[in-house]
Amino acid sequence: MNYTTLARSIIRGDRKAAARLISVVEDEEEGYGEAMDMIFSASGRAGVLGITGAPGVGKSTLVFELAKGFRKEGKSVGIVAVDPTSPLTGGAILGDRIRMSELSSDPGVFIRSMGSRGGTGGLSLQASATVRILDALGCEEIIVETVGAGQTQVDIMGLADTVVVVTMPGSGDEVQSIKAGLLEIADIYVVNKMDLPGSMSTAADLRAMIDLVEDWKGWKPPVLLASASGARGLEEVAGSIRRHREWFSDPEAHMERRASQARKEIYDIIASGILRAISSAVTDEEMGELVRLVAERKMSPYDAARKVAGSALPGADLYKAL
Amino acid sequence: MNYTTLARSIIRGDRKAAARLISVVEDEEEGYGEAMDMIFSASGRAGVLGITGAPGVGKSTLVFELAKGFRKEGKSVGIVAVDPTSPLTGGAILGDRIRMSELSSDPGVFIRSMGSRGGTGGLSLQASATVRILDALGCEEIIVETVGAGQTQVDIMGLADTVVVVTMPGSGDEVQSIKAGLLEIADIYVVNKMDLPGSMSTAADLRAMIDLVEDWKGWKPPVLLASASGARGLEEVAGSIRRHREWFSDPEAHMERRASQARKEIYDIIASGILRAISSAVTDEEMGELVRLVAERKMSPYDAARKVAGSALPGADLYKAL
Numbered sequence: 001m002n003y004t005t006l007a008r009s010i011i012r013g014d015r016k017a018a019a020r021l022i023s024v025v026e027d028e029e030e031g032y033g034e035a036m037d038m039i040f041s042a043s044g045r046a047g048v049l050g051i052t053g054a055p056g057v058g059k060s061t062l063v064f065e066l067a068k069g070f071r072k073e074g075k076s077v078g079i080v081a082v083d084p085t086s087p088l089t090g091g092a093i094l095g096d097r098i099r100m101s102e103l104s105s106d107p108g109v110f111i112r113s114m115g116s117r118g119g120t121g122g123l124s125l126q127a128s129a130t131v132r133i134l135d136a137l138g139c140e141e142i143i144v145e146t147v148g149a150g151q152t153q154v155d156i157m158g159l160a161d162t163v164v165v166v167t168m169p170g171s172g173d174e175v176q177s178i179k180a181g182l183l184e185i186a187d188i189y190v191v192n193k194m195d196l197p198g199s200m201s202t203a204a205d206l207r208a209m210i211d212l213v214e215d216w217k218g219w220k221p222p223v224l225l226a227s228a229s230g231a232r233g234l235e236e237v238a239g240s241i242r243r244h245r246e247w248f249s250d251p252e253a254h255m256e257r258r259a260s261q262a263r264k265e266i267y268d269i270i271a272s273g274i275l276r277a278i279s280s281a282v283t284d285e286e287m288g289e290l291v292r293l294v295a296e297r298k299m300s301p302y303d304a305a306r307k308v309a310g311s312a313l314p315g316a317d318l319y320k321a322l
Numbered sequence: 323m324n325y326t327t328l329a330r331s332i333i334r335g336d337r338k339a340a341a342r343l344i345s346v347v348e349d350e351e352e353g354y355g356e357a358m359d360m361i362f363s364a365s366g367r368a369g370v371l372g373i374t375g376a377p378g379v380g381k382s383t384l385v386f387e388l389a390k391g392f393r394k395e396g397k398s399v400g401i402v403a404v405d406p407t408s409p410l411t412g413g414a415i416l417g418d419r420i421r422m423s424e425l426s427s428d429p430g431v432f433i434r435s436m437g438s439r440g441g442t443g444g445l446s447l448q449a450s451a452t453v454r455i456l457d458a459l460g461c462e463e464i465i466v467e468t469v470g471a472g473q474t475q476v477d478i479m480g481l482a483d484t485v486v487v488v489t490m491p492g493s494g495d496e497v498q499s500i501k502a503g504l505l506e507i508a509d510i511y512v513v514n515k516m517d518l519p520g521s522m523s524t525a526a527d528l529r530a531m532i533d534l535v536e537d538w539k540g541w542k543p544p545v546l547l548a549s550a551s552g553a554r555g556l557e558e559v560a561g562s563i564r565r566h567r568e569w570f571s572d573p574e575a576h577m578e579r580r581a582s583q584a585r586k587e588i589y590d591i592i593a594s595g596i597l598r599a600i601s602s603a604v605t606d607e608e609m610g611e612l613v614r615l616v617a618e619r620k621m622s623p624y625d626a627a628r629k630v631a632g633s634a635l636p637g638a639d640l641y642k643a644l
Contacts, residue, residue: 033624040622054376170492255617262616262623263609269627270600271593278592287585294584295577300362301584302355305591313635 003035010137011042015110018137022112025129028276033269036129043135046078047245050160051145052185057168058192061228062237063145067103069238070141078134078142079103081113082127110134125268128159157185157257158264162244164188164237167206169198186221187248188240194225194233219247274313281312325357332459333364337432340459344434347451350598355591358451365457368400369567372482373467374507379490380514383550384559385467389425391560392463400456400464401425403435404449432456447590450481479507479579480586484566486510486559489528491520508543509570510562516547516555541569596635603634 003024009017021039024032049066051059063079070077103109112134114126127144134142146156156163165186189210191203206223222240226233248254290307293299325346331339343361346354371388375381382403389399425431434456436448449466456464468478478485487508511532513525528545544562548555570576601609612629615621 033628036624037622040619040624044619255614258617259613262626263613265623266612266616266626266630267597269624270631271596273627273631274593274596275589290588291581291585292577294588295580297362297366300359301587302358302362302591304584304588305595306355308588309592309595 003032004038007035007038007042007136010039010133013138015107015137018110018133019112021133022114022126022130025133026114026126028272030276030280033273036132039129039132039136043132046131046135046139046142048131048135048142048144048160048162049241050156050163051143051166052147052156052163053166053192055147057166058228059145059147059166062164062166062190062192062226062234063143064103065228065231065234066238066241067109067141067143069234071103071106071108075140076108076138077103077110078131078137078139079109079111080127080130080134080142080144081111082123082144082146110137110139124158125265125272128265128268131159158261161248162187162241164190164241166190166192167202168193169196169202187219187244188237189221189223190233190237191223191225192228194227195230199225219244278308278312282308286311325354326360329357329360329364329458332361332455335460337429337459340432340455341434343455344436344448344452347455348436348448350594352598352602355595358454361451361454361458365454368453368457368461368464370453370457370464370466370482370484371563372478372485373465373488374469374478374485375488375514377469379488380550381467381469381488384486384488384512384514384548384556385465386425387550387553387556388560388563389431389463389465391556393425393428393430397462398430398460399425399432400453400459400461401431401433402449402452402456402464402466403433404445404466404468432459432461446480447587447594450587450590453481480583483570484509484563486512486563488512488514489524490515491518491524509541509566510559511543511545512555512559513545513547514550516549517552521547541566600630600634604630608633 003021006017006021006024010021021032021035025036051063051066053059060081063081067077067079104111112130114123114130127146131142131144144156144159163185165188167189169191189203189206191199191206193199203223203225210221210223224233224236224240226237228234287308290299290304294301294304325343328339328343328346332343343354343357347358373381373385373388385401385403389401392399426433434452436445436452449468453464453466466478466481485507487510489511491513511525511528513521513528515521525545525547532543532545546555546558546562548559550556609630612621612626616623616626
């Protein structure tokens with residue numbers, strides 16, 4: 001299969017071709033790099049918005065409402081929902097995306113859910129490739145939704161120009177989230193479910209934490225109250241997103257963030273390519289045998305890694321490194 | 323520096339040597355593979371317990387109490403606290419480990435906090451190497467504490483023989499956590515802060531979710547109520563841990579879990595070795611230039627990845643894969 005044909009179709013606006021190339025990337029098939037070069041050249045116009053937060057805070061509903069708003073402005077919208085992975089089954093849990101069906105019948109909306117199928121840095125690479133593919137397809141606004149806490153949010157900063165962190169009143173989660181690193185990735189805070197008791201104090205706590213940081217380098221994250229399901233506060237959220245985008249769009253500014261996005265993507269691509277090189281050089285049987293020896297403690301995992309790398313990457317002297 | 327000397331000192335019980343080799347692994351220095359082979363051969367005796375859960379549920383207090391319990395039994399204890407990463411500063415947030423100072427003055431306790439210093443799969447590999455090093459040092463019980471939600475928990479199953487998922491009453495978190503994949507990794511549930519309203523119903527909800535799974539293959543996760551800070555319910559937790567360990571210790575059983583741990587570790591070692599090969603083959607300046615070109619959209623990240631892999635791994639034909 002020549003994926004460059006697929007890339008050309010995508011650039012002409014073929015949605016089915018886009019779905020197909022996303023699957024190629026997800027399945028980690030070989031030889032789609034050239035197609036992605038073409039996609040890359042044709043992308044760069046979409047606004048990319050990241051929505052993250054703990055499970056249950058109402059991210060999906062907010063994504064739905066923001067997407068509806070973009071549609072009212074006549075913009076085509078791509079939605080990438082990155083779901084947590086079940087470590088045992090490898091399957092994605094789709095969550096309550098039922099209301100998304102209203103959007104999914106709209107030809108101006110492209111929705112894709114993804115869960116990691118394993119692979120080092122795999123999910124993050126799949127998500128960034130998907131964003132680029134939707135961008136090349138012609139989506140003007142792309143919303144990436146991830147479930148966040150701890151390390152997982154790092155990815156969304158590598159994908160999005162504007163990151164909205166969604167929280168809700170109660171349980172003291174907000175302060176803990178900030179401790180866990182959320183303070184450094186949020187461009188905008190939304191305290192969702194504002195009708196629940198404690199929403200004002202949650203917002204006040206967040207603002208107090210934000211005030212502790214002295215130098216915001218030109219953008220201090222606003223804290224907004226909203227009720228996504230009650231359609232309240234959404235215009236303020238959309239307005240803040242617009243303002244952040246204007247601020248961020250200056251091509252000369254923010255090179256640091258863009259460079260760190262680029263660096264991460266380059267490394268993810270290399271890691272993914274190497275894993276593919278391994279799986280084509282080492283048979284499942286050979287790998288299974290090494291895994292068994294390590295699991296039975298008859299071989300060191302470092303020794304097994306050397307053997308695998310030796311078959312998969314002959315000529316690359318990795319002994320010292322491994 | 324010859325790290326095998328360090329490994330020999332660790333096996334003789336030298337704590338400083340252990341701290342040093344952990345730093346070598348964290349800093350991703352080259353050439354410690356042979357030392358880790360020796361460590362691997364000398365390890366395998368420690369019981370490895372994983373404690374995970376959302377921020378704020380009281381994991382650290384539980385770790386502290388369990389460690390005190392092991393000490394009363396006369397066992398030496400290693401504690402590995404894996405902290406979430408600040409994506410911008412690269413620094414670990416240490417959290418409220420103040421009460422750990424009581425333990426850290428005890429020569430029978432070895433405590434190590436770690437945060438990712440970047441690198442694909444890096445944190446997970448660092449944590450598993452640290453567990454092996456503490457095992458070879460002679461720690462009889464090793465407790466690994468991670469902040470969990472979504473994807474990040476996958477790691478703890480790769481490290482621990484027994485995984486305790488800690489939750490607390492309220493906020494409906496427990497059901498969401500289970501949706502997010504926690505149900506499949508927990509060997510034991512602890513509803514901590516049992517004095518808060520709703521602890522009974524949280525436990526009942528968890529049990530109901532557990533009951534929905536028909537085949538637990540010999541171990542059905544118990545749901546225990548506890549107050550780590552009030553020292554209540556801790557003996558039941560310790561008892562369940564003991565029972566799970568007995569069940570898990572049968573060397574013939576559970577090969578599936580052990581094999582998936584081994585497979586993950588082999589891949590992590592390869593990825594880490596390759597990243598090191600890259601950073602020694604490509605200068606910071608060269609990498610910076612490629613990153614700049616990608617960030618300015620003058621070069622595709624796939625193209626940059628090919629160039630980096632070409633210099634770092636000559637002889638390895640990765641073009642097809644990338």
